Amino acid sequence: MDVRSMTKRELSEYIEANRDAPDPALLSEAAGLRDEYYGRRIFVRGLIEFTNCCRNNCLYCGIRSANRGINRYRLTKEEILECVKEGRRLGLGTFVLQGGEDAHYTDDVLCGIIRSIKEYAPDCAVTLSVGERSYESYKRLKDAGADRYLLRHETADKAHYGLLHPKEMLFGNRVRCLYDLRSLGYQVGAGFMVGSPYQTSETLAEDLLFLKRLEPHMVGIGPFIPQAATPFGDKRGGTLGLTLTMLALTRLMLPRTLIPATTALGTIDSRGREKGFGAGANVVMPNLSPRERRGDYALYDNKLCTGAEAAESIDQLRALIEDAGYTMDTGRGDSLVEAVRSDRKGKDKVYEYKQ
Numbered sequence: 001m002d003v004r005s006m007t008k009r010e011l012s013e014y015i016e017a018n019r020d021a022p023d024p025a026l027l028s029e030a031a032g033l034r035d036e037y038y039g040r041r042i043f044v045r046g047l048i049e050f051t052n053c054c055r056n057n058c059l060y061c062g063i064r065s066a067n068r069g070i071n072r073y074r075l076t077k078e079e080i081l082e083c084v085k086e087g088r089r090l091g092l093g094t095f096v097l098q099g100g101e102d103a104h105y106t107d108d109v110l111c112g113i114i115r116s117i118k119e120y121a122p123d124c125a126v127t128l129s130v131g132e133r134s135y136e137s138y139k140r141l142k143d144a145g146a147d148r149y150l151l152r153h154e155t156a157d158k159a160h161y162g163l164l165h166p167k168e169m170l171f172g173n174r175v176r177c178l179y180d181l182r183s184l185g186y187q188v189g190a191g192f193m194v195g196s197p198y199q200t201s202e203t204l205a206e207d208l209l210f211l212k213r214l215e216p217h218m219v220g221i222g223p224f225i226p227q228a229a230t231p232f233g234d235k236r237g238g239t240l241g242l243t244l245t246m247l248a249l250t251r252l253m254l255p256r257t258l259i260p261a262t263t264a265l266g267t268i269d270s271r272g273r274e275k276g277f278g279a280g281a282n283v284v285m286p287n288l289s290p291r292e293r294r295g296d297y298a299l300y301d302n303k304l305c306t307g308a309e310a311a312e313s314i315d316q317l318r319a320l321i322e323d324a325g326y327t328m329d330t331g332r333g334d335s336l337v338e339a340v341r342s343d344r345k346g347k348d349k350v351y352e353y354k355q
């Protein structure tokens with residue numbers, strides 16, 4: 001299917017017709033493309049959820065600032081380094097530092113953390129996922145050694161964005177951040193939730209077109225799962241079928257991108273990750289956070305953090321991957337999308353967002 005040449009209308013009609021069950025032909029085409037570009041390899045990243053303090057109040061998220069029902073925690077640099085050391089013992093070559101938007105982690109603090117990780121393991125890749133910051137801040141973090149940055153756009157429809165977020169959060173700023181990160185030479189991950197409240201097939205079509213324009217190195221896609229203490233606690237969650245359809249369409253749109261089979265997908269279906277691989281996904285991010293903290297990083301209800309989801313059970317993860325017909329790759333696993341594309345004169349391309 002020639003997804004790259006489809007219009008918004010065509011994409012949204014296709015999505016509408018395949019909401020409940022993905023077309024097996026679509027899945028095999030997507031998985032085949034993944035095989036062609038990356039081989040049958042699944043890349044493994046160690047996820048360190050280092051703070052659940054957040055100044056934002058996103059309506060869907062369990063660590064939103066208004067949620068008084070969770071224990072807030074912050075890991076020190078030393079505690080983060082312990083997680084990295086554990087990851088190295090397990091053979092991991094990439095670490096993802098994810099947290100809420102927490103003012104405690106100033107540029108200086110984060111730069112110090114990044115430098116000590118790079119000092120300890122110079123050959124590893126450091127990925128940050130700490131939300132919206134200024135160009136200057138992203139630049140300082142890059143100069144300190146950060147290689148990649150994950151910032152899901154959540155939805156590419158401005159009106160829909162407004163329904164998922166408090167009014168201080170602006171879609172335009174989110175997009176500005178993504179283009180700034182791209183310009184600075186980060187490998188950038190965008191992404192969205194499937195089945196979030198008020199989402200339609202049209203908004204999902206817009207997500208695909210947005211991704212086509214941005215051409216990110218990674219795309220994180222998972223089902224929305226209600227979290228009881230949020231305003232969306234009694235909304236319906238996203239389905240397995242629609243998530244698989246969106247994973248496969250994203251693979252066809254961006255054959256060179258890295259696509260995780262997310263924890264959320266593993267949470268709504270006991271074979272969710274394997275089914276994600278079958279739709280073209282090729283990354284998993286097992287949890288390296290201190291075990292006693294994992295329950296407090298509760299973005300949504302029943303979030304997996306044991307079994308193959310836990311980095312210490314890496315053998316179980318390897319078995320899951322191999323049983324599904326793939327090999328596990330714990331290396332850096334760089335994206336095939338170039339970090340900063342150069343124009344014909346050899347100058348770095350500056351990514352600009354026109355609103």
Ligand code: 5AD
Binds near residue numbers: 060061152224300
């Ligand atoms: N269900 C599924 N995913 C969620 N996220 C936050 N809250 C939820 C939820 N209730 C996702 C967002 C965010 C990422 C870290 O987790 O897409 O970017």
